[in-house]
Amino acid sequence: MKNLIDIKDLSVEEIDDLIEVAKDIIANPEKYSHKCDNKILATLFFEPSTRTRLSFESAMLRLGGKVLGFSEASSSSVSKGETVSDTIRIVGCYSDIIAMRHPKEGAPLVASFKSVVPIINAGDGGHNHPTQTLTDLLTIKCEKNRLDNLTIGLCGDLKFGRTVHSLISAMSRYKGIKFVLISPDELKLPEYVKKDVLDKNNIEYCETKNIEEYIGDLDILYMTRVQKERFFNEEDYIRLKDYYILNKDKLKNAKEDLCILHPLPRVNEISVDVDDDPRACYFKQANYGRYIRMALILKMLEVK
């Protein structure tokens, strides 16, 4: 694997392989603590995302490697108008692997054309964020011990939510997956995702506005945040942002072993009274994110 730009770049076997390595890292962290001695990860964040950047940097440090980079475009030559290709060619001289986040969709793909070192897309606008999807898959695998035969509820912004679209396309490759799509009318899953992914793979799904309607059927409940920057008008945002608030009361008919996920940061879609519920897995999810990034760095640097 030269680059990871889109989760679809990975086969099911490659994903399963990454998950196995990540599980082994969780079980035997000391075995991996010097695997990347003398290797350098560059984190090029053309837009800030502290959480994702720290996850990558922590992953590399835990492997014994070193990190360098920048955390926003204003502190880099990009603000002077340098192209992505030029920046990447220069940084390739200083590092062995690059994790890149960029506000423009497709920028990591452009970077990969000219890069001499592997590129990991750490998020490009509202487009792809493959390491978030890998994080979600590792979390599901570790918490449910399987990736097939699951009923997955997706709740909130299903229209613009890129993590939701990637998760649907990744999970649609496993057997026995059903989706419950929970959203207001304005934020429903786009038709092309239903057609190109769900219908194409004969995936069963239903749509509802009511979070409680199918809650008893769910194995996974994936909550998302309604993002302000996706709206053109403030009124719509304000009206839709509090459409779903998951609280203890709404969970009363949910399964004992439901697994509640959220890509974080949350605003108020999950009430804090859920945090201590054993079914809340979203903080664990952040921890799994580091492990899967460790596995990914190892794989891309071809470290055995």
Next chain:
Amino acid sequence: MNIDSIKNGYVIDHIKAGRAMRIYELLHLNDLDCQVAIITNAKSKKTGTKDIIKIDRDIPINLDALGFIDHNTTVNIVKNDKIVEKKKLSLPEKIVNLATCSNPRCITSSEKTLDQIFILTDKENEVYRCKYCEMSLKKKQ
């Protein structure tokens, strides 16, 4: 000019009525100094009306561009006053610099030197998506 007689060149036939000017522009026919005839709203047995373009010179023609605009068009190649070949067109798998991405968040909106590349992702519904951001291309009718 007798528009029926092309010595060496092309008769682009069965163009959907109204699309001839777009083809004229995309093939840069205005740059040619030979005779070019555009016939609009000609009678057609199949579709009622159609457009036709005749070019009196053997120039290289971008068949992908033609196929992209209207793949039902036929290209007749004329040599020594005779049609020697009829080319059937199909939707190209990939088009380069024939359309621009309308997504303001796309990398092509800020880096103008990048080629505008679209990939055919749904043949049945003629959907093209931007290679960079995957936004679907709204085809002009």
